[in-house]
Amino acid sequence: MNKINSIRKDWSLIETLIAEDRKILDIGCGDGGLMEQLANNRNAITHGIELNRDLAANAIARGFNVVHGNAELDLSQYSNNSFDYVILSQTLQAMMKPKDILSELLRIGSKAIVSFPNFGHWKIRLQLLISGRMPVTESLPYTWYDTPNIHFFTIKDFLNLCNEMNIVIEKSIGLTSKGKQFDISESVTGVNFFTHEAIFLLSYKNFEPIKIKSSKKVFAKNSVIAN
């Protein structure tokens, strides 16, 4: 798959994860391609952030709500739960602080959609093993010294981080390098080996308190106790 096809495929899968009439923030929205698709096909209300000046200008000129800025600095200005979905398509690996970004996504949005290239794919492992040099592939086409991708991670790494952060994986879709689609959660063995790109629908564990009548305390599930 070339880069453009890969992004299109990514977008159409993201679309399948999104319900109708929702409010969406697309981080790294480029000139608004995904926003347009979601507005047309899902009747979404779309907002975007784009770091690149020319792309942001194009998106604004196309009539989209786009803020020219740096997500790592600017996400803090959005209020809690102000979007239904926050989308980070193929950019987590380019973030300075991926963990902070991940928690910001789920603070701003009820749900987050994150897609990324899997560094655990067999081609990448093989390249490193055989050549002894940093892999350069179709989905990660940069040499080590000028790559925007500064944090490489595998699906396993990502799943561990989600677990550590109490993030629930509601849905996960994997793509092989041929573009074949599968459910990551159902194909446990070898998934980190064959997944070329992964798309996750995330939310926080539900902390809604279940009130139990008691003279002094209100007990809630997940061990949260609210007085």
Place this chain on the structure above:
Amino acid sequence: MKTKFTTDTKLESEIAYFENINLKLESGDIIDSFKLAFKTYGKLNADKTNAILVCHALTGDQYVAGNNPITGREGWWSRMVGPNKPIDTNKFFVICSNVLGGCSGSTGPKELQNGSDVAYGGNFPSITIKDMVKAQSLLIESLKIEKLFSVIGGSMGAMQALQWAIDFPDKILNIIHIAGALKHSAQNIAFHEVGRQAIMSDPIWKNGKYFENNEVPERGLSVARMIAHITYLSENAMHRKFGRKLQSRDIISFGFDADFQVESYLRYQGKSFVERFDANSYLYLTRAMDYFDHDETFRKNIEFSHNPNNHLKYLIVSFTSDWLFPTIESKMIVNQLNSLSREVSFLEIDTDKGHDSFLLEEPQLDDVIKGFLTNNFAKIDE
């Protein structure tokens, strides 16, 4: 008792009169009657959905496009407004009015006081941006336009656009806010104060009564303009344009003539300004900008004056080299709107032309304004 009375104004007339309207100003003063000079461009469509109000900056006027009969030159934003221009008058009906307190036909210090043959001068009441916008809203009402598609302005015009969003969110669909801020900064007030002191220390100013002897405090006003003009440029732009180049000479004079091109340029700017602008108006309008401050109140105003179904759109634009209204000031507006989940777009344009960039050749500004207006207009037209 005087009753409120709004004159119906014809679209093609150039002055709107508001008699016995008792316009209450923010200062508490009341102007019982006033007039606004305005110009319109293009045609209002049958549904009256294509009207755009352009708000001028400190020394602008109603002649936004076409020929300006006062200066004999092109309108101040004729590169932006006109047929097939970014603000396309083939498509939009553009209105631009001289602000209240201005000096190109609207009621201001150089106009005669109601029922007398003496000009207001220093007796003119203090004007704020809010007052200007209130007067504009009466003009729009008298033109029988219920909703403006857009309010657009740079600098003091941006302040007016923001004030429209605060005071009349239900009468507009979007604003384009260029090189503005939530408040006039201490540095900006300081520059204005130096300008005002230059005017007021000119012996001809005479507490604003210079017109009694048919005189103009030219020296003071031109110095005020020279100072202000420096703040509209950037160091790089000045260096690029003038460097240390000498004016009409090969060697320095060891005197105080305009040896350098930059001096000659500023002197020319000051001199030509005096011919077209009233010194008292300059005092009042700079003061109006100084008083502009929504730093603490903007968020609350937007939060409570808008209902969630109000899809007022904001386009906020800044310029990298603008040190008078730097990007950080625009971003404060964007931050607050984002924290309220409003429909906001923001772009910082990369240029070395300083604050004046919005009046100059900036293709990205053209593209963004044209696209923003066209695409958002297409959405309401559906």
